[in-house]
Amino acid sequence: MINLLPNTRKEDIRYAKLNRIVLSYLRLVILLGIVIGGILGATVFYVGAMKAQAAADVANKQREITSYAPFMTQAKDASDRLIAIKGIQVSQTRFSLLLGDLAKVLPQGVAIDTITLTGDDTKPVRIAVSGNTYNSVLAFRDAVANSPRISGVDLESISQDTGGFHAGVVIGFKKGQAR
């Protein structure tokens, strides 16, 4: 068929056909926009709602945790007290046992005149002893040297008076054994 319409008319018809296609694309774009926008909007809303719910839950739980503050203070105080007690126990001296151990090795007829115990095993301890005989104060030195607590014994002096024999002895304790 021969189209005898003028060129302007022909162009109008061509654009009119194209417009139909473009209009359908426009509808498709709008529809897609609505669908995608709806999905994205719903996602934003859902995530926001979840976040708000979680935040509210966290806030509730934080309030509950805050309500435990007095208990936490009590528990911390008890814990600090127990830790302190443990620390004291570790450094506590047991001079009753130490004296018992020294008394066990004390030979017959020998008495301790002076001794100063401080629990410090890094410092020497001076002991003044008296005995009935010269040999008894020497026996004291040897007996103390055999004590499992003692690291070393030095005799510093032996003197005699009407009361018997007196000796000055310096002892060193093994690590941790002076208490």
Place this chain on the structure above:
Amino acid sequence: MTPKKYFFTLLGIIVLLIGAGAYGYYYAVTRINVSKADLAKTLADQDATIQQLDNITKLRSQYNRDIVPILPKINDALPKTKNQTEILAQLQSIASASGLALTNVSLPSAAGLPDNTSQTVKAGTVLALPISFQLQGSYAQLQAFLTRVENLSRFTNVTSLAISQAEKTSVTYSMTVNAYIKP
């Protein structure tokens, strides 16, 4: 409007819509990602608070079960105040129970106004009230005294012990005992 103009108008609208849609998509995805990151953080916070609450609940039940019954003992062992009279009376009581004579009791001079922790010195994480005194008696009595001091309900520590024997019959013991306090 001619069909040609209408065509280009429609085309322009499509281009604008696609552009706006792309921007909207980018904006929404960015916002979702930010919200997702926030949500992940909030959920992590939620888990942490649930864990914390769970720990506190467990701690509370453990505290009520194990600590509450021994709290009086803990407070006796390490009181919050120096309880000076009580400890001095205890020392006198165990000295006499051990057969020793307690003499010359001295405590540090008060540096400021007397209060629940005055006369004390810092000893690690606690305060110590040093009490110096002299005792007279036999070695056996001293050992009995020391055993009792070491087993007092209140935590004490004999920090120094000096034994001096002037005569065969009388032995003098000079002792310093730290009584501990945790305010």
